[in-house]
Amino acid sequence: MGPPGAGKGTQGALLARRHGIPRYATGDILREARRENTVLGREAQRYMDAGELVPDDVILGMMREKLSSDEAADGFLLDGFPRTVAQAEGLDALLEDLGQELDAVLSLEVADEEIVRRLSSRRVCAECGRVAPAGAESHESCQECGGALKRRADDEPQTVRRRLEVYREETAPVLAWYERSETPVRTVKGGGSVEEVQARIIGAIAA
Ligand SMILES: [Zn+2]
Numbered sequence: 001m002g003p004p005g006a007g008k009g010t011q012g013a014l015l016a017r018r019h020g021i022p023r024y025a026t027g028d029i030l031r032e033a034r035r036e037n038t039v040l041g042r043e044a045q046r047y048m049d050a051g052e053l054v055p056d057d058v059i060l061g062m063m064r065e066k067l068s069s070d071e072a073a074d075g076f077l078l079d080g081f082p083r084t085v086a087q088a089e090g091l092d093a094l095l096e097d098l099g100q101e102l103d104a105v106l107s108l109e110v111a112d113e114e115i116v117r118r119l120s121s122r123r124v125c126a127e128c129g130r131v132a133p134a135g136a137e138s139h140e141s142c143q144e145c146g147g148a149l150k151r152r153a154d155d156e157p158q159t160v161r162r163r164l165e166v167y168r169e170e171t172a173p174v175l176a177w178y179e180r181s182e183t184p185v186r187t188v189k190g191g192g193s194v195e196e197v198q199a200r201i202i203g204a205i206a207a
Pocket residue numbers: 125126127128129130142143144145146147
């Protein structure tokens with residue numbers, strides 16, 4: 001778990017690769033289900049077409065398909081999920097059903113102002129959607145396809161602050177819920193280089 005811009009995706013990908021396990025993020029699973037036109041994918045699409053949030057039971061249905069698949073038999077990493085207490089409760093019931101349990105909840109912590117700085121300096125290619133790598137934020141065009149690099153509207157400082165508020169309102173109760181559960185919650189400082197943060201995460205899991 002961690003706010004937008006904390007580096008969850010990067011760190012999660014490294015950690016999943018280290019353990020040879022799949023990484024599941026809600027957004028990726030939704031996109032995949034829609035692309036593959038599954039029953040749940042079509043259901044999710046109907047909500048999105050109506051401008052509504054995809055309900056938890058649809059998301060949890062997609063998670064069930066993933067967590068009960070062969071690739072997840074030796075473990076899995078959940079990236080940014082669950083995001084609400086209702087999702088945490090649903091996941092708990094799902095894991096019990098599957099005879100699985102979480103080893104730990106990792107909470108990646110980064111100061112708000114650092115996140116505002118990180119996200120507002122981020123540039124995304126208007127053509128291919130790639131995020132410009134660190135050091136290339138000042139370039140005018142994408143190194144991959146030559147498209148224009150722009151700041152996403154979501155990454156404007158004021159919008160980032162609002163996203164952080166929403167995140168904290170949603171997530172503080174989820175962390176509190178896990179604090180009361182038997183799953184250990186480990187807090188990791190998300191500042192510094194990718195390698196430094198990954199080393200802290202590995203240490204926190206081993207602790
Ligand atoms: Zn591009």
